Amino acid sequence: MTGDKNLQALLAAIHPVVREGEYVYVLWPHGRPLAAGIQAAVREAEGLTVVLPRSEADGLGLPYDFVAAWITLQIHSELEAVGLTAAVSRALTDAKISCNVLAGFHHDHLLVPAGEAARALEVLAELAAENSHQPRPELVLRNETAEDREKILALTAEAFAISPATGLPAKGEPIEVDVLRQLFECEEYLPEFSIVAVLDGEVVGHVISTRGWVGEHELLGLGPIGVTPRLQRHGIGSALMNETIARANAAGESGIALLGSTEYYPRFGFVPATSLGVLPPEEIWADSFQLLPLALWPGGVHGTFRYAAPFAGL
Ligand SMILES: CC(C)(COP(=O)(O)OP(=O)(O)OC[C@H]1O[C@@H](n2cnc3c(N)ncnc32)[C@H](O)[C@@H]1OP(=O)(O)O)[C@@H](O)C(=O)NCCC(=O)NCCS
Incomplete structure (x- = not known):
């Protein structure tokens, strides 16, 4: 994987895209086979947390609190690109938008409150614009x-x-x-x-x-x-x-x-x-x-x- 490590260039090219639908975090019932719709999972000593479409959680009768919109940063970043997710979450925090970050092998993903997706996209567009300095003609x-x-x-x-x-x-x-x-x-x-x-x-x-x-x-x-x-x-x-x-x-x-x-x-x-x-x-x-x-x-x-x-x- 060759990604751009330059933070400014990364931020200028984050290309956020919203996935369709709403997503929720649920505690997966112990011993139940994993459902096909699961998008992410974290195993902890206390149990397995999964992220899946809200409609699927509703269908399975699984309880949840946080209903999220899923934003994928389309940029192909190296996992070790320093500061990318920090800069993104700082910008969203400054705009008072809470955000959970999931890092995949290829992309970073942000889960923000479902009603805040449009505003989050605006904040990310601003962040990209601030970092895309075209060389000024002399x-x-x-x-x-x-x-x-x-x-x-x-x-x-x-x-x-x-x-x-x-x-x-x-x-x-x-x-x-x-x-x-x-x-x-x-x-x-x-x-x-x-x-x-x-x-x-x-x-x-x-x-x-x-x-x-x-x-x-x-x-x-x-x-x-x-x-x-x-x-x-x-x-x-x-x-x-x-x-x-x-x-x-x-x-x-x-x-x-x-x-x-x-x-x-x-x-x-x-x-x-x-x-x-x-x-x-x-x-x-x-x-x-x-x-x-x-x-x-x-x-x-x-x-x-x-x-x-x-x-x-x-
Ligand atoms: C006059 C002219 C050469 C100024 O060049 P410019 O690149 O527009 O001016 P700058 O960007 O360097 O300066 C802009 C400042 O000058 C002021 N300014 C420009 N032309 C002005 C004018 N004719 N009268 C009063 N103020 C003027 C602007 O309000 C601006 O003020 P600010 O800095 O307080 O905002 C240009 O506007 C021009 O070609 N105008 C048409 C031709 C003309 O009037 N030539 C001069 C004949 S005396």
């Missing part, structure tokens, strides 16, 4: 490549299908898609600041920062940033923001400017740009135009921010 953040571009444009179209500015569906292709298309080709494009998030081989997020200025002082202008809608609010946007900030600090950049939600970006350290003396290109952007002063922020940078050329048409 989120990879890397520079965008030319091959990624169509996918990035498609995900940007999806992410901005509802305009974050108006909350309304975009008419036709969202404007951010064409801005991005132009940013890929413009002079202010900086390869290490066009970053994709890849999950399981799929491009699921993208952020771009391009060269911008206040007077002669160079800054980064961040945007657009987009995450595939079905994976939003799972931390991918934050991962892209944090990667941008780390790269910007490492590259000796002094600050990052963006237009965006005053609810979202302050968590990364962004403040209204005007509070640092930097004015938005459009006055009405007000506090939504934000700036993150990086480690090398010099102070004394005053003036109106100028984005990369493709933003001019916005």
Whole structure:
């Protein structure tokens, strides 16, 4: 017999199955030939205990107290697999379901109060789920490549299908898609600041920062940033923001400017740009135009921010 000794793997694959009918424990009358319906027997000095279908015990007029449902754990476990039955009975005990365990050569069996079978199955399903850890795919953040571009444009179209500015569906292709298309080709494009998030081989997020200025002082202008809608609010946007900030600090950049939600970006350290003396290109952007002063922020940078050329048409 070769069974899986790894307890977690065993618990993940216990596959409980309920046998039909109800079962009872009875003390078998001394000297009577064993009935065909007996499912389990334990010989003790005091006598023979058997487990058999309730209907059969009734037919033989044998008394019993405990009426049980019979659950078989279909997993093929080695008898010496340490801790399996302990873990199962602990889970059932925690759920206040009493349980007698019988170990057969091939499988373990649980006798639980007849009315509790459905709940016991739920507890066992939960136990299996808790122990079935699929390896989580890793989120990879890397520079965008030319091959990624169509996918990035498609995900940007999806992410901005509802305009974050108006909350309304975009008419036709969202404007951010064409801005991005132009940013890929413009002079202010900086390869290490066009970053994709890849999950399981799929491009699921993208952020771009391009060269911008206040007077002669160079800054980064961040945007657009987009995450595939079905994976939003799972931390991918934050991962892209944090990667941008780390790269910007490492590259000796002094600050990052963006237009965006005053609810979202302050968590990364962004403040209204005007509070640092930097004015938005459009006055009405007000506090939504934000700036993150990086480690090398010099102070004394005053003036109106100028984005990369493709933003001019916005
Ligand atoms: C904005 C966006 C890039 C954020 O990425 P994400 O992976 O969804 O975000 P994260 O999982 O890292 O962060 C989720 C948190 O940000 C908040 N958040 C996300 N987008 C927000 C927004 N536009 N306004 C306010 N809060 C926002 C969520 O409520 C959540 O908050 P919590 O952590 O307190 O629960 C993504 O939602 C997106 O692509 N949105 C559509 C396009 C867009 O609006 N781009 C930004 C234009 S400025």
